[in-house]
Amino acid sequence: MRPDIQLPCPFLMRWSEAFIPTLREAPADAEAVSHSLLVRGGFIRQLVAGSYTMLPLGQRVRLKVERIIREEMDAIGGQELILPTLHPAEVWKKSGRYDLMGDNLFKLKDRKGTDMVLGMTEEEIFAMLALELFSYRQLPQIWYQMHTKFRDEPRPKSGLLRVREFTMKDSYTLDIDLPGLDTGFEKHRGAYRRIFARMGLRAVDVEASSGAMGGSESVEFVQRSDAGEDWIVSCDNCGYRANLEKAVSAVPAIDDGPSGELERYPTPGLRTIKALAEAHPEIAAPERQIKTLVYYVDGEAVLATVRGDHELHPQKLADATGAGTVRPGRPEEIRDLLGADPGSLGAVGVEGLRIIADPSLRGRVNMTTGANTDDWHFKGVSVERDIAVTEWADLRSVEGGDPCVRCGQPLEMWKGIEVGHIFKLGTQYSEAFGVYVQDEAGVSHPIIMGSYGIGVERGMAAVVEANHDEAGISWPVSVAPYEVVITVVRADDAETMAAASMLYDDLGAAGLEVLIDDRDERPGVKFADAELIGVPYRVTVGPKGVAAGVVEMTTRRGLVTEEVTLSEVRTRLVSLITGQRGGV
């Protein structure tokens, strides 16, 4: 914790004067726990789908998350700046992402009719800024900002987890060579681990697909949660972890026997892998079939083939082909292309189309596949003899329980929230914008970029997903809106109130962030609200205790209460809280 960077909001607050609109009932439209609790606790309010107001409590949490991010970014040598979020569309057209991002990009026109966009990430703008660099001696650089990003998401959902307007910490590394990029990437991996741990998350890094961001390698940070939207595959034994989009597993070999003759045979009415397998179990068990799928990648028809008992992962096909958009072919398109309906498709003898095959088909013989004539299949197919495979690429979607590629132990599959993502971009943006620097020998090189993002509000929501119970949120001290809430059991009792006020001043003087619940409410209301908003420590001051010189101290996590003398509370709280402020 850096004492010189303080929250730009007061350390002390009287609940009676604060704007903390808690709700007794959960909003009907909130599905995710974090959504419900953040609304109920008076942290956020929705304006329209995917656009939220940060109420005072929410803003305090957000500022604390930002402070943690800022400290760790500064610690790896990051320099904070702030770039515009209103961009000329021209810039996005220059990088090619104006079309690639499609409808996700917010587009508008200014009064002169110039096409503008709202930034959804800022590789282009940082690359343009990097035009100011000329020499390897100015590198490396780590630049970052925390700024609003706009994405016209097709489906905003789950409160802060998926929105259209949000704060992103985005950073960019600028290097002269690949080892430099690796160094910057690993620095970010370390910083991200510390950031998420300090926020109270147990986010882990997993191998990921780079998608529309491009680049050679990317790692996602994922917090395990059923509210998440990403499927993660992991191995407890060796630590292998990957997003399902990227995950691979070992595939046990199949004994096909000796190679046989290719032969067409009638299969009336058999249109599914399962039906064919049941009708011809001796030759067409699912793992002995070839599944042929027609996909359009950036508008071009391709055949994608996987084993009959395997599922294709569309993102893998996109990654393998470098395509921006991938969609399954429509039945009429497929018939025009291959002359048969889905259920009788195959790649045997097909020419003039890209045929992309999953490696699990390599070397396989005696297989069965559709003959591109309805109600006919081929048997005795030798993949490499009978199919003109143009590319081999991992297309198969891993399933839970598959053996790990590294160690063979069964893989686990779980859902998680993507709280951060780091990318090795390479030179695509520097080349698009002409960002070159000279090396020692005076030779010009495009700057090698990396790009690194954290969704601030999504991070807040993930913290709630990971830190709550039936009563409400349980913030880690590091990001809690307040550190202590003093619950005055009888605000109308002069002595109780006097003791509570004294404690309030005292704790404030000790540098703690204190909220005093001085409202004229019944104790039950105050306890419930304190638990709902998740302040880590509660000090209950009541008439009986004050008379005896004691108060109760309740730890939010686990709701454990102990009696402490009035003279001891301050010391206890200071040592408990200062020890946790920096996060884990």
Next chain:
RNA sequence: CGGGCUGUGGCGCAGUUUGGUAGCGCGCGUGCUUUGGGAGCACGAGGUCGUCGGUUCAAGUCCGACCAGCCCGACCA
């Protein structure tokens, strides 16, 4: 974009089937009582029933169009 659901005081909902003076709980205001786990009584404020159009003597209710929100599938921090 495809599929499902929902729009009625700040929040949660009933009323719509069968058209006829807009209701309930919570919350809010005032007063009295109460006060260690979401109090009681009394009085009170607050609603163009998502929008527009149509049918009708009469529309929250019937018809049409549109808009918005939520959930499930294809994208991302």
